Amino acid sequence: MLTNRIIPVLYLMNGLIVRSESFNHFLVIGNPINQLERLSTWQADELIYIDITREGEHDMRRSDHKVQRRTDILELIQDIAKVSFMPLTFGGRIRTIEDVDMRVANGADKVAINSAVVRDPDLIAQVAKKYGSQCMVVGIDVKKEDGHYHVYAENGRVRTELEPVAWAQKVESLGAGEILLNSIDRDGKAGGFDIEIIRQIADSVNIPVIACGGAGAWPDFLEVLEKTHASAVAAGNIFHFTENAYPRAKKYLKSKNANVR
Amino acid sequence: MIGIIHYGMGNIASVYNAFEYSGVPAKILRSPAEMAACDKYVLPGVGAFGHGMANLNSMGFSEGLQKYVAREGRPLLGICLGMQLLATEGTEFGRHPGLNLIPGIVERLPGEGLRLPHVGWNKTITVKANALIQAREDLPPYYYYVHSYHFKPEDAACVITRCEYGTSFVSGVQKDNIFAFQFHPEKSQKAGLEILKNFNEIAIPC
Secondary structure (H helix, E strand, O other): OEOEEEEEEEEEEOOEEEEEEOOOEEEEEEOHHHHHHHHHHHOOOOEEEEEOOOOOOOOOOOOOOOOOOHHHHHHHHHHHHHHOOOOEEEEOOOOOHHHHHHHHHOOOOEEEEOHHHHHOOHHHHHHHHHHOHHHEEEEEEEEEEOOEEEEEEOOOOEEOOOOHHHHHHHHHHHOOOEEEEEEOOOOOOOOOOOHHHHHHHHHHOOOOEEEEOOOOOHHHHHHHHHHOOOOEEEEOHHHHOOOOHHHHHHHHHHHOOOOEO | OEEEEOOOOOOOHHHHHHHHHOOOOEEEEOOHHHOOOOOEEEEOOOOOHHHHHHHHHHHOHHHHHHHHHHHOOOOEEEEOHHHHOOOOEEOOOOOEEOOOOOOEEEEEOOOOOOOOOEEEEEEEEEOOOOOOOOOEOOEOOEEEEEEOEEEEEOOHHHEEEEEEEOEEEEEEEEEOOEEEEOOEHHHOHHHHHHHHHHHHHOOOOO
């Protein structure tokens, strides 16, 4: 039987892994290359790397690292791909088909695109046609305001006119292979996932939905798997807290008879 | 030396990286002329059947595979699309002739309301002993799948592994020197790397 995937998300800012809260506050975890050894002991189902570097901003208090050049991310992808033998998804700052070409050529199995496809939905079809739908993960960031869910773009800074369910169905029809659904409200708060929106989105499409945003403890993952039809649960911060966080998550889930590998 | 056939269908760096990581000498082949110097081949690939066959034909790899694999008996490992192309015919976006190295047909995974593609880790049952997968307690038989079509071989004796998604489908085949899997060993962590290592170690002829 197809298992549900548990996926660590690694946020990259100026070439370093960071943890984030509500897409706003960032704390450096470390150098992604140094983390690779540790990650490989996890035997994770997949890895998602999201580059959340903001152009022209210096969020970091450290002064000893340089602003990331465009080629750095590609070298990083290559280095990761050389030692990681599970599916790799890269997202963040992907704006054109050429950006996709470069990431795939350097080792990405899938690309996650958010703002660029809000601006130009046709990019979804372009990527799906060239690389197959399975390569095209559409990121959808949502926030609940006045009792309604809204789709946000630009790393949580711009509210769009899009309604999440309608948008999810649209991206599916254009050729998206998966949806990476992130709750801006829950991000980094360790207070649990937004079950309601995950349920709505997963039930409105026939492609896999990866739920992200809010993991604080292992039961949070179980809740997503038991109460929604999400195909995978992703989390960023929680897996950085302890050395064995990922294997522990799997152990907990298996002890509760969750359908995981 | 293992030759990984590069025919423009998907990123094959992962397959190469997997062999390199495991200490197995491998080479990416960009033309059939490079096939002679290799003693085993891998046919990887992700994408549409018709497109894959068109590329194999136009690049001359189809002929190369008939010569070195079908006639001379050199081992071949097909992965994902590479497995499907071994068939007599594919039905994705119309009917297309395949390599016909293992008779059979490729069809869409059946099942109403099934989320497609079938993507993720799924349990894989070995139904016939083979040189590539040995049962090991430390390597649970879960592999990474991402596909919407499946291969139905004519001869049931070819089937070495099965998987279940909606229905039970064939996920691994072997016919003499030709092995193939629907899942991606190069994306299946330790269990997958083990398959690639075993492929390297099988004796020739099979």
